[in-house]
Amino acid sequence: xxxxxxxxxxxxxxxxxxxxxxxxxxxxxxxxxxxxxxxxxxxxxxxxxxxxxxxxxxxxxxxxxxxxxxxxxxxxxxxxxxxxxxxxxxxxxxxxxxxxxxxxxxxxxxxxxxxxxxxxxxxxxxxxxxxxxxxxxxxxxxxxxxxxxxxxxxxxxxxxxxxxxxxxxxxxxxxxxxxxxxxxxxxxxxxxxxxxxxxxxxxxxxxxxxxxxxxxxxxxxxxxxxxxxxxxxxxxxxxxxxxxxxxxxxxxxxxxxxxxxxxxxxxxxxxxxxxxxxxxxxxxxxxxxxxxxxxxxxxxxxxxxxxxxxxxxxxxxxxxxxxxxxxxxxxxxxxxxxxxxxxxxxxxxxxxxxxxx
Amino acid sequence: xxxxxxxxxxxxxxxxxxxxxxxxxxxxxxxxxxxxxxxxxxxxxxxxxxxxxxxxxxxxxxxxxxxxxxxxxxxxxxxxxxxxxxxxxxxxxxxxxxxxxxxxxxxxxxxxxxxxxxxxxxxxxxxxxxxxxxxxxxxxxxxxxxxxxxxxxxxxxxxxxxxxxxxxxxxxxxxxxxxxxxxxxxxxxxxxxxxxxxxxxxxxxxxxxxxxxxxxxxxxxxxxxxxxxxxxxxxxxxxxxxxxxxxxxxxxxxxxxxxxxxxxxxxxxxxxxxxxxxxxxxxxxxxxxxxxxxxxxxxxxxxxxxxxxxxxxxxxxxxxxxxxxxxxxxxxxxxxxxxxxxxxxxxxxxxxxxxxxxxxxxxxxxxxxxxxxxxxxxxxxxxxxxxxxxxxxxxxxxxxx
Ligand SMILES: Cc1ncc(C[n+]2csc(CCOP(=O)(O)OP(=O)(O)O)c2C)c(N)n1
Ligand SMILES: [Mg+2]
Numbered sequence: 091x092x093x094x095x096x097x098x099x100x101x102x103x104x105x106x107x108x109x110x111x112x113x114x115x116x117x118x119x120x121x122x123x124x125x126x127x128x129x130x131x132x133x134x135x136x137x138x139x140x141x142x143x144x145x146x147x148x149x150x151x152x153x154x155x156x157x158x159x160x161x162x163x164x165x166x167x168x169x170x171x172x173x174x175x176x177x178x179x180x181x182x183x184x185x186x187x188x189x190x191x192x193x194x195x196x197x198x199x200x201x202x203x204x205x206x207x208x209x210x211x212x213x214x215x216x217x218x219x220x221x222x223x224x225x226x227x228x229x230x231x232x233x234x235x236x237x238x239x240x241x242x243x244x245x246x247x248x249x250x251x252x253x254x255x256x257x258x259x260x261x262x263x264x265x266x267x268x269x270x271x272x273x274x275x276x277x278x279x280x281x282x283x284x285x286x287x288x289x290x291x292x293x294x295x296x297x298x299x300x301x302x303x304x305x306x307x308x309x310x311x312x313x314x315x316x317x318x319x320x321x322x323x324x325x326x327x328x329x330x331x332x333x334x335x336x337x338x339x340x341x342x343x344x345x346x347x348x349x350x351x352x353x354x355x356x357x358x359x360x361x362x363x364x365x366x367x368x369x370x371x372x373x374x375x376x377x378x379x380x381x382x383x384x385x386x387x388x389x390x391x392x393x394x395x396x397x398x399x400x401x402x403x404x405x406x407x408x409x410x411x412x413x414x415x416x417x418x419x420x421x422x423x424x425x426x427x428x429x430x431x432x433x434x435x436x437x438x439x440x441x442x443x444x445x446x447x
Numbered sequence: 448x449x450x451x452x453x454x455x456x457x458x459x460x461x462x463x464x465x466x467x468x469x470x471x472x473x474x475x476x477x478x479x480x481x482x483x484x485x486x487x488x489x490x491x492x493x494x495x496x497x498x499x500x501x502x503x504x505x506x507x508x509x510x511x512x513x514x515x516x517x518x519x520x521x522x523x524x525x526x527x528x529x530x531x532x533x534x535x536x537x538x539x540x541x542x543x544x545x546x547x548x549x550x551x552x553x554x555x556x557x558x559x560x561x562x563x564x565x566x567x568x569x570x571x572x573x574x575x576x577x578x579x580x581x582x583x584x585x586x587x588x589x590x591x592x593x594x595x596x597x598x599x600x601x602x603x604x605x606x607x608x609x610x611x612x613x614x615x616x617x618x619x620x621x622x623x624x625x626x627x628x629x630x631x632x633x634x635x636x637x638x639x640x641x642x643x644x645x646x647x648x649x650x651x652x653x654x655x656x657x658x659x660x661x662x663x664x665x666x667x668x669x670x671x672x673x674x675x676x677x678x679x680x681x682x683x684x685x686x687x688x689x690x691x692x693x694x695x696x697x698x699x700x701x702x703x704x705x706x707x708x709x710x711x712x713x714x715x716x717x718x719x720x721x722x723x724x725x726x727x728x729x730x731x732x733x734x735x736x737x738x739x740x741x742x743x744x745x746x747x748x749x750x751x752x753x754x755x756x757x758x759x760x761x762x763x764x765x766x767x768x769x770x771x772x773x774x775x776x777x778x779x780x781x782x783x784x785x786x787x788x789x790x791x792x793x794x795x796x797x798x799x800x801x802x803x804x805x806x807x808x809x810x811x812x813x814x815x816x817x818x819x820x821x822x823x824x825x826x827x828x829x830x831x832x833x834x835x836x837x838x839x840x841x842x843x844x845x846x847x848x
Binding site: 152153156159177178179180181183184207208210211246247248249250251252418419420421423424425426429430 | 546547606607624657661687759816821
C-alpha cells in the first residue's frame, strides 16, 4: 500500500514537472512567475508545495514549528497546522527513527536535523534502519517517503560543531540518496524531487548560502532530476567537479584561470549517490584532466570515489593525475578556517599544476 | 587584599583562590569591607528560599550552614561571573569573539553553589554554556577572554573557543558541543573514580533540552546498575533554544526522570540551596550511586548570541525573574541584612570586579593568535606530517613532524 501511494504521488508530480521546463538549464527556469529569492526562502517554498500537494506530508524537527534556526520552515505551521508541522524534542536518533516509521506507513516524512553536525546521533537509524529496510524485507517495506534535511558546511566562523560536511559518511551507504543543491533554484527543484522520491534521501543544504545566494526562482511546483549532474560552465582544458557551496568558489577559480588562458569545464554533481558517472566521464574524455573540490577532509571524502571511478574509466585519456582540493585532514577549526578551506587560490593553483603536469 | 586573604585562610581555600587570584590586590577593599566580617568564619544558618522536593530519597534540611566569609565570597564570585558574561556579550557584538557563544548569566548560583560543596578532586563535565563553570573551577579571566577571542593564552590554547573550555588540573572535563553527549562521559569519569576509591565524585551537567536525549537514559541505567558516584545535574533554565520545557518533555519533573534513581529539585537561583543539595548529593553518590539534581534556574540572555531570547518568552517573564529571583541580588540582600557589608562597599566591590574584567580583556587582546601550525597539532598524539596549508598553497607550506 505504501508503494502504491508513493507511485501515485510520483506520477502526479511528473505532470507538474513537465510544465514547460524539466531541464535544469538556468535561463529556461527564469519564467515570468519567477521571483528573486534566497536559498532559505526557496527551501521554504518547496516545503510549502510539498505539504500543499500531498496531504500525507509532514515536516518536523527541533524548533521547526517556529521556523527553524535558519527560517526554512517559517509559516508552515500556521498554514498547515500543528499536526503536520511540529517541533520535536531534542533527540536526533528519535527524530529519524520516528520519521522512518511514519514513512513506512506511506507518508512523506520531512525531518530536519538542525545542523549536519548533529546528524551523528541519528547515524545508526539512517544507516542500519532507513537504508536497509527495503532490501532486508524483500521489498515488503520501505521508508522511501523519508527526506532528511540538514544544513552543512562552513559559515566563516562556525567552529567545530557548526561547520562540518559529513556527506561522505552517507555516500558509503547503499539504499539512501545524498543530494546537495548549489543555489535557490536548484534547492527548490531538488528538494521537491527528494521529498517525492521513493527512496530515503539525505538532503544537505549549504548554510553559507541561505541568505547569500539569491536568484530568480519560479514560484510554481517544479522538480529537478536526481542523479543527473549538470555542466554549468563549458570548457576544454580541465573538468572541475563539485557540489553545494563549493561550486561558487570553483567558479571564481574558473574565471581566474580563464584570464590565464585555461578553459575550465565546471560540473555540479548534485546527487552524490547514486551519482552520474557518465556526465563526468564524457567531460573528462573531452578535457583529459579532472579536479574535484569539497569542504570535507580530503581523506575518504567523496572526491576519492569520483577520482577512482574516473581513473578506471578514463585511464588512457588522462593527461595528469586527478587533483583534489579539499578540506584538510583536521577537525574543522575555529581559528584558521581560511587555511582549512579549499579556497579559490588553492583551486587555481591546482588547476595550473594539473595543466602544466 | 582582604578577600584574598580571607579565602586562602579558609578551609576551602583551594576552591576559590583562583577567582580571587583573578581579582588582584585591592587596597580599597581592605579598607571598605570591615575585616571583622570578611574574616569572620563563625557559622550561622540560613533557611533556603524554598523547600527541596525529593524523589526516592529524604530531602536535606532547609537550614544551611554558612558564615560571613562565605557569603561575601559567593557575592564576589557571582558578580564576577555576571560581569564577565556581559563583557563577553559586548565582545561578541564587536566581532572580537567569533563562533558560537552561549552565556550563563542568571544561572551563576549553580556554578558557585556546587563548588562550595566539592573539591577540585571531584570532576565536573558540562555542555557548551561553560564559561562560568570554568571560572568556578579556578580558571582565570585572562584564560577565559583569551579563549573566547581565540588567543594563545586561552585555556584551550585558543583552539576551542567559547564552547570548549577545559581545566585538567582542576578536574574540569569541559565544554561539549553535542547536546547530551557529556553525560555518559561523566558517568565514565565516575566509573574510574569508583576504582580509585578516593572518595571523589563526578558532576555531569546538562540542560532541560538535553534531558530528552536517549543517551541520558542509557547513562542513568549504567550508573545505577554499577552504583557509580555520579551526580546528574539538570540545569533547568526552562528552555532548550526556543522550546519551552513543557513542549519537549512529557514530564518536566527532571528530578524524577531517573525513575529508580533518586532525585532532588533545588531552587537553582539560591546559592545556599545549591550548596546544600550538592553536599547532600555527593554524600549520597558515594554511598549509594547516582542521583539527579534538578536546578530550577533561568538564563537571562538568549540561547546563543544569535537569539534575542524574546520571541518565545515574554519580557515580563524575564524581568520578573530578575526582580524576584536573581541569584546575585539574593546574596546581596543576605549580606546587607546580616550587616556584613554596606551597600556602598558592595558597589565598590562590583566596580573593582569591573576593572578586573576590563583588564583581563585588555590583556587577552595582547595575546597572539595560535601559531598556524597549531591547525595540525593535537589531531593525534603526534602530528602525522600534513603537508600544505594556507590560503595560497604557494605562500605557505609546512611539514610537521
Ligand atoms: C545533538 C545536538 N542537537 C542539537 C544541537 C543544537 N542545540 C544546541 S543547544 C540546544 C538546546 C539545548 O537546550 P538545553 O539542553 O536546555 O540547554 P541550555 O542551552 O538551555 O543550557 C540545541 C538544540 C546540538 N548542539 N547537539
Ligand atoms: Mg535549557
